[in-house]
Amino acid sequence: MQASEIWGERWINNTLPMARTYMEVACRKQSLVCLAADRRTMAGLNELLDQVGPYLAALKTHVDLIDDWSVESWKDFCSKAKKMDLLIFEDRKFADIGKISRDQMAGIYDIRSWSDLVTAHLISGPDIVDGLQAGWSDVGRSGGVLLLAQMSSRGNLLSPDYTETVVKLGSAHDGVFGFIGNGSKPEELKKLRVAVGQGKLIWTPGVNIAVGDGEMGQRYGAPDEAIHAGSDCIIVGSGIHKSDNPAESAKAYAELSWNALLEKKVIS
Ligand code: 5BU
Numbered sequence: 001m002q003a004s005e006i007w008g009e010r011w012i013n014n015t016l017p018m019a020r021t022y023m024e025v026a027c028r029k030q031s032l033v034c035l036a037a038d039r040r041t042m043a044g045l046n047e048l049l050d051q052v053g054p055y056l057a058a059l060k061t062h063v064d065l066i067d068d069w070s071v072e073s074w075k076d077f078c079s080k081a082k083k084m085d086l087l088i089f090e091d092r093k094f095a096d097i098g099k100i101s102r103d104q105m106a107g108i109y110d111i112r113s114w115s116d117l118v119t120a121h122l123i124s125g126p127d128i129v130d131g132l133q134a135g136w137s138d139v140g141r142s143g144g145v146l147l148l149a150q151m152s153s154r155g156n157l158l159s160p161d162y163t164e165t166v167v168k169l170g171s172a173h174d175g176v177f178g179f180i181g182n183g184s185k186p187e188e189l190k191k192l193r194v195a196v197g198q199g200k201l202i203w204t205p206g207v208n209i210a211v212g213d214g215e216m217g218q219r220y221g222a223p224d225e226a227i228h229a230g231s232d233c234i235i236v237g238s239g240i241h242k243s244d245n246p247a248e249s250a251k252a253y254a255e256l257s258w259n260a261l262l263e264k265k266v267i268s
Contacts, residue, residue: 001027003020003023003024003026003027006027007023007027009198010023010201010232011023013197013198014200016144016174016176017142018087018116018117018142018143018177019144019177019200019201021087022057022058022087022177022201022232022233025057025058025085025087026233026258029055029056029085029254030254030258031055031056031057031253031254032231032232032258032261033055033056033057033058033233033234033236033250033253033254033257034057034087034089034203034233034234034235035048035052035056035059035236035237035240035241035250036091036205036235036238036241037059037060037061037237037241038062038237038241040065040066040067041066041068042066042068042069042070042073042074042077045077046077046080049077049080049081049084050080051247051250052246052247052250053080053081053084053086055250055251055253055254056084056086056250056254057086057087057233058086058087058088058089058233059081059088059089060089060090060235061088061089061090061091062090062091062092063092063111064109074109075114078114087116088114088115089116089117089118089119089146090115090118090119091119092104092111092118092120093119093121093148094119094120094121094128094131095123095128096124096128097124097125098127098128098130098131099131101120101128101131101132102131102132102134102138103135104135105135105136105138106138112135112138112139112141113139115143117144117145117146118132118143118145119145119146119147119148119180120132120146120147121148122147122148122165122170126169126170126173129145129147129170129173129176130175132145132175133145133175144175144176144178145175145176146176146177146178146180146203147170147176147180148166148179148180149167149170149179149181149192149196149202150179150181150182151180151182152182152183152184152204152205152206153218153219154217154218154219155217160191164195166179167195167196170200171196171197171199171200176200177201178200178201178202178232179192179196179200179202179203180202180203180204181193181203181204181230181231182204182206182221183205183206183220183231183234184206184207184219184220184221185206185219185221186221186222186225186226187229189202189226189229189231190230192230193229193230196230201232202230202231202232202233203231203232203233203234203235204226204231204233204234205235205237206218206220206221207223207239208220208221208236208238209222209223209253209256214238215238220239223236223253223256223257223260224256224259224260228260228263233257234253236250236253239253240253
């Protein structure tokens with residue numbers, strides 16, 4: 001089946017090239033899983049990617065938490081991810097004014113040169129999206145911004161009013177790929193999907209087969225419930241990288257997520 005048939009309304013209404021690319025990759029890989037690759041050494045990251053790459057649609061990084069990071073080792077890691085047909089998503093949570101965000105796409109990590117997606121808060125106003133898009137343009141690349149409309153952590157300050165404003169401003173911006181929603185609370189996610197409509201994607205952290213509380217205020221909901229509630233991609237970290245058998249776990253998340261998408265007769 002074509003991506004357009006599988007994704008239905010979502011395909012028709014998401015014309016941003018990067019959104020279409022994601023939907024196509026998800027179909028090729030039969031997975032709606034983005035791995036949160038939160039390992040702190042390059043060896044650990046490479047080992048993990050080798051084990052689970054075939055079961056993923058995207059790879060989420062925190063480039064600034066790696067102890068032995070180097071330009072060369074990162075270049076190799078990213079090219080391996082690309083060969084595995086993955087979107088690379090730096091969860092940098094940019095929050096500064098537009099101009100500084102543009103400059104922060106450069107610097108030692110040069111995020112603009114290898115990321116397809118980045119996260120941003122909209123706390124400083126909508127120019128941050130232009131700043132990040134300018135960052136990619138500066139090196140002749142394009143990418144998409146995921147705005148934090150909700151968070152998965154306990155006690156976060158993203159109130160329903162704030163979420164509504166983020167969705168309103170973000171929906172009107174072509175540079176916005178989609179929104180981060182709270183995967184741990186399907187009822188919140190359903191509301192977010194209603195507000196977003198079909199025009200943007202929603203990606204969700206806070207997902208684990210072992211539902212409940214995680215470390216330091218993290219909360220987890222079930223992967224299939226998140227997709228039924230309106231998520232287009234489940235972001236899974238410790239459920240995979242802390243598993244005794246990461247490959248088996250990644251495969252299980254991929255199957256759960258893909259089947260949940262297929263089960264949705266009308267994508268909602
Ligand atoms: P976990 O091990 O599945 O809990 O990892 C979750 C990842 O998603 C981790 O990299 C966080 O930085 C990221 N995350 C999150 O957990 N909650 C949020 O609201 C956002 C990102 Br935004």
